[in-house]
Amino acid sequence: MIDNDIKPESKQSWEQFAPLVGVVLILTGLLFLLDQRIKTNWLSLALPVFISLILLSWGIISKRKLLIIPGFILFGLSSAFFIIFQRLVYYKTFTLLFAAIGIFSFSWLLLFVFLAVIRKTTAWWALFVAAISGAVSLNFLISKQTLLTFIFSISLAIGIVFLLWGTRKRAIGLLIPGLLVSTIGAGVFFAWNDPVEKNGLQQTGTMLMWFALGWILIAVISKIFSRKFTWWPLIPGGVLTMVGAGLYIGGNPDNALGFFQNTGSIGLIMFGVYLILLKYGMKNK
Numbered sequence: 001m002i003d004n005d006i007k008p009e010s011k012q013s014w015e016q017f018a019p020l021v022g023v024v025l026i027l028t029g030l031l032f033l034l035d036q037r038i039k040t041n042w043l044s045l046a047l048p049v050f051i052s053l054i055l056l057s058w059g060i061i062s063k064r065k066l067l068i069i070p071g072f073i074l075f076g077l078s079s080a081f082f083i084i085f086q087r088l089v090y091y092k093t094f095t096l097l098f099a100a101i102g103i104f105s106f107s108w109l110l111l112f113v114f115l116a117v118i119r120k121t122t123a124w125w126a127l128f129v130a131a132i133s134g135a136v137s138l139n140f141l142i143s144k145q146t147l148l149t150f151i152f153s154i155s156l157a158i159g160i161v162f163l164l165w166g167t168r169k170r171a172i173g174l175l176i177p178g179l180l181v182s183t184i185g186a187g188v189f190f191a192w193n194d195p196v197e198k199n200g201l202q203q204t205g206t207m208l209m210w211f212a213l214g215w216i217l218i219a220v221i222s223k224i225f226s227r228k229f230t231w232w233p234l235i236p237g238g239v240l241t242m243v244g245a246g247l248y249i250g251g252n253p254d255n256a257l258g259f260f261q262n263t264g265s266i267g268l269i270m271f272g273v274y275l276i277l278l279k280y281g282m283k284n285k
Helices: 002-015 018-038 047-062 065-085 094-118 124-139 148-168 172-192 200-224 234-252 251-282
Strands: none
Touching: 002 018, 047 065, 065 148, 094 124, 094 251, 124 148, 148 172, 200 234
16 A cells, blocks of 8 residues: 555656656757767767756756756766867866866855755855865966965865854854864965975974964954853964964074064954954844
């Protein structure tokens, strides 16, 4: 009895997709015939792109997540594949990689936006993929790509998404990884990116100071989300600051005066931000 009830429902659900499958098959056959006729050598390559557009159109009209998500994913992958292997225009390999990964990133960004507008759901996982792939694509516009540029851009992209997510949810638990990942990536990049600088102590000190900044910012920004000032991040932040400052000054004592001047300026800025948050953070509560 149960099997008899399930089979009609399953059959009816699959019949809803029959017109979609039919349109895809017709388009596939027509494009293959046209490509054989006029010898374009690119219509067959673009076939997955057209199929993804059909899925997207059908999914947006029917507001079906089952079609919207694979439609955007297929559009991004097929468009990237087409850009890399097409022979219509010729560009440098890095330019093609930038365009291919960029459109892949854009497809995930559109997926995030469309799900938010049509389905009223915030797909942060899609925004993570969009941000990371977008950061990777931007590196191919740089004349000299290094591992450090990839680390910096990817960590910054991940950190920004966490910060947006944490701000939207008003959750300090999401802001913590956002601030830490961003400052860790920045610390590694700014400490070791200069090929001329060979002072290991000074570079390590710079890196640790950036790490410390992430922890200190957690304590400062926590005032937005809590009536109480969160002190515990200042413990690792303070330890990293002292160790980083010692290594930086020990690596080059001549920089001590400028280091303390810059540190004092940053301290004043952060204290001013804290005073602002002290007022408006309490008001938001």
